[in-house]
Amino acid sequence: METQMGCEAAPRSGGGKKRDSPGTAGSLAHLIIKDLGEIQSRLLDHRPVIQGETRYFVKEFEEKCSLQEMRVLENLKNMIHKTNEQTLPKCGETVQDNINQVLQRLQAANHSVCRLQQREQEQRKSPKIHSEHLIASEKQHAIQWEDFTKEQHNKQAEVDKEHKKAMERLKGQ
Template sequence: MSGAGTETPVGCEAAQGGSGSVGKKRDSLGTAGSAHLIIKDLGEIHSRLLDHRPVTQGEIRYFVKEFEEKRGLRELRVLENLKNMIHETNDRTLPKCRELMQDSLEEALQRLQAANDSICRLQQREQERRKVYNDHLTASEKQRLLQWEDFMKEQPQRQAEVDEEHRRAMEKLKKQYAEMEKDLAKFSTF
């Protein structure tokens, strides 16, 4: 992969050709050894143009070297600190938090249970009140229906009484007006 591979065929051709004439170079191209050298040169050209692994590996080495030298393993220390913090959190903080949370949750659950019991009692009282009220309302409605029925039964009798009273009042008024007409008739003769 070095530049020596490309120089070798030229040196070989010169060694094979001897005097360096053009005719001998053409003859040397036709031999099996020269074909091998040409294939070798093509392989090196191909690897230099298309194979980027050596360049990539060199860049990677350079990047790692620069990263480690310039940062001075700062990230490693940060990661160590994070790991220590995580272990401390898992070993100390989480159990304390869990214990406090369980204590607080138990107390909150007890309060919620007491509140729930109170609400259930209030609901039962309200339902009992509504039942009493509905029973009273139903009884009052029945009583009013009975009163209405009695009232409606009494209406024809009352109507008859009122009609009779009205008829008597009309007769009384007729008598009064008749007497007044008689009295008027006495005065009109003058």
């Protein structure tokens, strides 16, 4: 054992390696521990990386969303401008034209009804008219009235259908 100890002791005290002073060994150990801590944090602690990636993702998401919202708002603005400048005046003109046509038809129908009422009143006032003629005339008026109401219902259905189509076009626009 002495030889082993002697061999071991010789290099320490001999001229091989120089032994570090106690203060240097402590600072070296401290640096090694610090390096190990840094290595451990880099290998095992992923929080800084995850936080950086999270910040990047949030930043990109917010930028893309704001650009997308701006595009949507710009499209809405253009659509509203187009509607105000083009669609609404056209719709107003179409409505005005149709209202004028309907008004003319109603005035013609009103005039026809007034003439029929005048004829009926004149026939009732005249004493010379026979009862058979009155009955025939009343039947004729009843038939005319039925035809008139049927025609009015058909026209009403036609106007309703045109109105429905116009509303669908407006909804589409």
